[in-house]
Amino acid sequence: MFVLELEGAETHFRLQDIKSVTTRLGRTPRRLAFTDGSIFESDDNDGIDRLLPERVGASGRLASAERFHWRLAGIVAVTLLGIVGLFTYGIPAAARFAAFATPPSVTSMIDDSTLYSLDATLAHESSLPAEDRSALRDAFGGFVSAAGLDPSDYTLQFRNIPAVGPNAFALPGGTLVVTDDLVRLMGDEGLVIAVLAHEIGHVEHRHGLRLVYRAFGLSMLVGFITGDFGDLAGTIADQASVLSVLANSRGFETEADASAARLLSAAGYDTADLARALEKLVEHCSGCGEGSFFTSHPGVPERTLAIRGLSKNLDRPKTSD
Numbered sequence: 001m002f003v004l005e006l007e008g009a010e011t012h013f014r015l016q017d018i019k020s021v022t023t024r025l026g027r028t029p030r031r032l033a034f035t036d037g038s039i040f041e042s043d044d045n046d047g048i049d050r051l052l053p054e055r056v057g058a059s060g061r062l063a064s065a066e067r068f069h070w071r072l073a074g075i076v077a078v079t080l081l082g083i084v085g086l087f088t089y090g091i092p093a094a095a096r097f098a099a100f101a102t103p104p105s106v107t108s109m110i111d112d113s114t115l116y117s118l119d120a121t122l123a124h125e126s127s128l129p130a131e132d133r134s135a136l137r138d139a140f141g142g143f144v145s146a147a148g149l150d151p152s153d154y155t156l157q158f159r160n161i162p163a164v165g166p167n168a169f170a171l172p173g174g175t176l177v178v179t180d181d182l183v184r185l186m187g188d189e190g191l192v193i194a195v196l197a198h199e200i201g202h203v204e205h206r207h208g209l210r211l212v213y214r215a216f217g218l219s220m221l222v223g224f225i226t227g228d229f230g231d232l233a234g235t236i237a238d239q240a241s242v243l244s245v246l247a248n249s250r251g252f253e254t255e256a257d258a259s260a261a262r263l264l265s266a267a268g269y270d271t272a273d274l275a276r277a278l279e280k281l282v283e284h285c286s287g288c289g290e291g292s293f294f295t296s297h298p299g300v301p302e303r304t305l306a307i308r309g310l311s312k313n314l315d316r317p318k319t320s321d
């Protein structure tokens with residue numbers, strides 16, 4: 001039996017007469033409701049906790065505060081994981097889907113506008129002799145058909161682009177741009193075809209478009225996180241600038257090399273030519289910077305080794321004939 005003293009009057013009650021007690025929250029007075037309907041309010045929070053320890057336990061201030069912190073940390077962790085997941089898997093997967101869903105009318109428009117801005121900024125008309133260009137065009141057409149591809153899907157463009165040196169690019173719609181410097185450095189039709197086969201690999205896997213869509217998805221995500229879409233247009237414009245559209249990632253390079261090796265082998269070319277072409281580029285261009293073949297097609301030394309491995313496997317059945 002407990003005694004409650006209120007303005008001199010005493011009320012007797014048992015613990016089980018207390019129907020409910022409000023949760024402790026800062027200095028807010030607690031409210032005890034009794035089975036007979038009466039209510040008792042007190043700001044002696046410690047006294048009430050001592051009186052009803054078993055009712056306080058889990059709902060006590062410390063416990064609930066701790067639970068709140070864990071919940072908050074959990075929410076933050078899940079959000080961070082979600083963002084990392086979106087960056088690593090979500091955006092690339094969505095970009096891949098979008099790239100393969102993009103109709104040819106759009107990709108050929110991208111080719112035209114990229115070529116237009118390339119010509120307006122860095123590129124000049126090719127200075128290669130017309131007969132060299134036409135011989136290479138014929139050889140390229142022959143290779144594409146022999147590799148089992150549709151020649152109308154690919155267009156070869158020659159340009160003199162001193163800013164990028166010996167280099168080649170694939171545009172999403174199948175336009176392949178090769179620089180005069182690359183043709184001169186290779187000095188051999190087979191080696192140029194090998195580089196072009198690699199560029200076809202980029203087109204087959206839609207690498208250029210995937211990079212553009214990734215950049216777009218990334219700036220959207222950053223916009224959602226920071227709530228600032230102000231620079232979105234600027235970021236997309238940056239990403240869509242000619243050189244970054246043409247720059248590939250390491251993973252994409254490996255994929256394009258594998259495609260090139262398969263196509264070269266199917267067309268009866270020596271797949272090791274791609275490794276030889278890369279070695280020539282390394283020899284020529286050890287100190288080349290921004291815009292060079294190495295920035296737009298990274299990972300050259302490891303790739304040369306990998307291609308030699310591929311060519312051993314792919315060429316074996318033919319040499320044993």
Ligand SMILES: [Zn+2]
Nearest residue numbers: 248253256297
């Ligand atoms: Zn490449």
